[in-house]
Amino acid sequence: MKSATIALILLTICLSAFPQADPTATPSTTTEESYKIPDLIEFFQSYTAISEEEEEFSTPNASLLISHSSLPLDSLPDSLYIACADYHPITTSQRITSRFGIRGARFHFGIDIGIPYGDTIRSPFSGTVRLATYQRGGYGRYIIITHDNGLESVMAHFSRTLVKEGQKISAGQAVGLAGSTGRSTGSHLHLEFRLFGNQFNPEKLIDFNTFSINTQEDGCYFMTKADTYSHRPQLEEMKRAAYHRVRSGETLSHIAKRYGTSIRRLCALNGIKETSIIRIGQKIRYR
Numbered sequence: 001m002k003s004a005t006i007a008l009i010l011l012t013i014c015l016s017a018f019p020q021a022d023p024t025a026t027p028s029t030t031t032e033e034s035y036k037i038p039d040l041i042e043f044f045q046s047y048t049a050i051s052e053e054e055e056e057f058s059t060p061n062a063s064l065l066i067s068h069s070s071l072p073l074d075s076l077p078d079s080l081y082i083a084c085a086d087y088h089p090i091t092t093s094q095r096i097t098s099r100f101g102i103r104g105a106r107f108h109f110g111i112d113i114g115i116p117y118g119d120t121i122r123s124p125f126s127g128t129v130r131l132a133t134y135q136r137g138g139y140g141r142y143i144i145i146t147h148d149n150g151l152e153s154v155m156a157h158f159s160r161t162l163v164k165e166g167q168k169i170s171a172g173q174a175v176g177l178a179g180s181t182g183r184s185t186g187s188h189l190h191l192e193f194r195l196f197g198n199q200f201n202p203e204k205l206i207d208f209n210t211f212s213i214n215t216q217e218d219g220c221y222f223m224t225k226a227d228t229y230s231h232r233p234q235l236e237e238m239k240r241a242a243y244h245r246v247r248s249g250e251t252l253s254h255i256a257k258r259y260g261t262s263i264r265r266l267c268a269l270n271g272i273k274e275t276s277i278i279r280i281g282q283k284i285r286y287r
């Protein structure tokens, strides 16, 4: 019931954003002004209205509630405007030490910026601190900020955080000091941007060489799934990955036959040569 209603609202948003795709529309009356791409805040509100009505739940801070939930990327509009006029640089460091994307056998859902220990890290936009906590062996000391524009940012590995959960913060406000807590080697900031729980590459939004932000004249970032989430095929490919653990006497030929693939394909997936020796216990990706 609930998801059906959401789907209907989303459909309405999509149709109103792209009426020219409707074969019954009169092309001659379709002008630039006749459709509008929703902004993230409007999208929030349409979503919030439903959850309040159907779950009889209300909160003084609707955007905070919504940001707790994640939505599958497929249920978001193809494009959205995200208000970024209050942007302030996060750090003065330009040293990106690890980029967004596939990193070994894992996907790195953010970027790492090398920042001297103890340097100030600032919030890129205004918002509310949703989480300020500690994760051993992972993010270390980290925070999640729900920004007023609807994005969320995750910042991790602080030596010290300077804000508390529920605290309202402004763009450019100091939120923590750089460090190396959690799974980290050397002082750095792990930075993620999320839209309803869906991480995207922060470099799509911010140029860390110039600290400038990729927005239009009105200060909005134009999010399109095609560009902002261009990493999606990579991620799906990665989710499909499956591994075989080599047993005594097995060769690449055995493994290829067992999984209905070729030796050449196995070599490409694993970055090995057909003549490579495989050892017992080794994990071989076959898909």
Ligand SMILES: [Zn+2]
Residues within 6 Å of the ligand: 098, 108, 110, 111, 112, 189, 190, 191
């Ligand atoms: Zn990282």
